[in-house]
Amino acid sequence: MxxxxxxxxxxxxxxxxxxxxxxxxxxxxxxxxxxxxxxxxxxxxxxxxxxxxxxxxxxxxxxxxxxADKTPYASIEEITRKVAIGPTRFGHPRFYSPEDIKLENLTIKQGEQIIFNSVEKINGTTAVSCVVVRNNQSHSFTLPLSQEGKFYECEDNQxxxxxxxxxxxxxxxxxxxxxxxxxxxxxxxxxxxxxxxxxxxxxxxxxxxxxxxxxxxxxxxxxxxxxxxxxxxxxxxxxxxxxQPLSLEDVFERTSKEFPMVAEIMDGPLGSQKPYNLLHTGKEIVIYKKYQATRIIASEIRSDSSKRHFLIPMTYKGKFKRRPREFPTAYDLETARSEREQLHVVATKAFDSPHTDFFSVSVGDQFLVQHCQTSEVLYEGTKTVIDVLACEQILSNTYKKVLLPMYMEGGFVEVIHDKKQYQLSEICKEFRLPFNVKVSVRDLSMKEDVLAALPGLQLEEEITDSYLLISSTSSPMESWEIPVYRLNMLVHLLSKDIQTVVPPLTKTAVEEISEEQYYMVRRYENQTVLPPPRPPKKPATPALRPVFAVSEQDVSEVPQAPKQQEVSGGTVYYVAIAILILVVALKNQTRGSITAVGTG
Known part of the structure; x- marks a missing residue:
């Protein structure tokens, strides 16, 4: 500057x-x-x-x-001049050296990825704080700007x-x-x-x-x-x-002792959603503190691609009822299985098993999901061990143990017997995400609860994000949380005394995010945790039966199963759901409907 x-x-x-x-x-x-x-x-x-x-x-x-750029950098100093290095997840570039770098207490091996975290002054000398990861353990060190050599940019998979x-x-x-x-x-x-x-x-x-x-x-x-x-x-x-203009990231980097502070907005954000519509240029605000807060990523359930995405705070006071989940494969049934309750599903797609040991599924078949196990099959004259899902098929007055291959590309929809209303914190504690819900009681603390008008929501993931707590100096009766890394706003600090350091009542806000922001949050949160592998492809390509469609609305309208009755060997539901599902499926087929596929 x-x-x-x-x-x-x-x-x-x-x-x-x-x-x-x-x-x-x-x-x-x-x-x-x-x-x-x-x-x-x-x-x-x-x-x-x-x-x-x-x-x-x-x-x-x-x-x-x-x-990755194929042109090397000649020194650490050149990297700091040309490459953005900062506190956010974007500002941690990775480089490697084709030769070993010997430091006082560590040797960086050739080709080893060096993560650049920040540029700092150490004992009056500017250096770059770096990390290498070996055997899932991080080793921190610093590289002086004078360090010379050839530094190549690493491949970026993000x-x-x-x-x-x-x-x-x-x-x-x-x-x-x-x-x-x-x-x-x-x-x-x-x-x-x-x-x-x-x-x-x-x-x-x-x-x-x-x-x-x-x-x-x-x-x-x-x-x-x-x-x-x-x-x-x-x-x-x-x-x-x-x-001195400061971004929200600059403010967040301030020490906790410097809060609260008064600031004037120099460049306000765009948006009609509150509080963004209040944060216009020239507005004075009080910034009380910085902190990390938990949010639940949720997406609207709808068949087209124009679904909306939200970040829901754990302080949301509305209540939810469960909605049926859809599972495209038997593998998805295994990932959704929980110890809390037995997963009850109805098949929405036929599957003809290529092996006599495995069950052939028809539309309308009902199953209680048990557990994962392995089974040996004969494939092209060779015995092969594959993963299978053990289930109980629900019949009229009994049940039958069946095995479904994990690769089975069928279709299932959940049958809900639970009519309880849940708080958001209860869902996160008792169930595994993703989880389908509908708002049954809106949050009365909000003037308008945007979630209450949606036909259904899929709660996808729990994340932690950075926020600042602010209020307006002109109307300090309520405070708002604003995201640090998703809001482009510049402020400059004012040397004004703050009347109170205790923030006023914080308003709960459901934040609607754009599709780009949604993908950004999903990409970078918990990025070190790899998703489970998809199931292997089937050994042979079976001839599938004709496909019948069952929409989620049709399933949710089917009467719930009666109370469970104890039967020797396990618990069985007496239901008329299978017959009704078949009737609905045949009705849909006559009007040329398409098979419903869930997100799993």
Missing amino acids: FPLCFFSGSIYEMFGNECCLSTGEVIKVIGFKINKLIARICENNEDSQFSTKVELPLSFPGLYKVV IYTLKEIAEWKIPKCRSRIVKLSNTLHMWNSSNPLPENFGGYLILMPVYEVQAVMNFRKDIVHILSDLDVEVKDITDCYDISSFV
């Missing part, structure tokens, strides 16, 4: 606002930001002078994989939005090659990329200068190609006369 003096003035327009930079005007440059990206379209990851160039805004949809790549993954003075991983939603205007594009994009950033002026409290955005002459006057100017 440094002040500049304009030698020749200029008038320019940005975002519909005219700004005048007069001769002799002093501004303080606080940063550089990528305004847009010029993308060169390539069918492979090699640069080509004949490739097409298109302009992409940072909001352009999609998730992208980053291709996926990013264009905005994330622009902010964290494009080194200064270098381009970045990315590959489109998948599209999140359709682009509203004409798509500049070719139809069914599967090649590479070489991204070249177009920057803007962010600055503050002596007599303005907002951020001035200056295009990097603006034709003006400037002079660096850092050494002869008192820069303390300028306001």
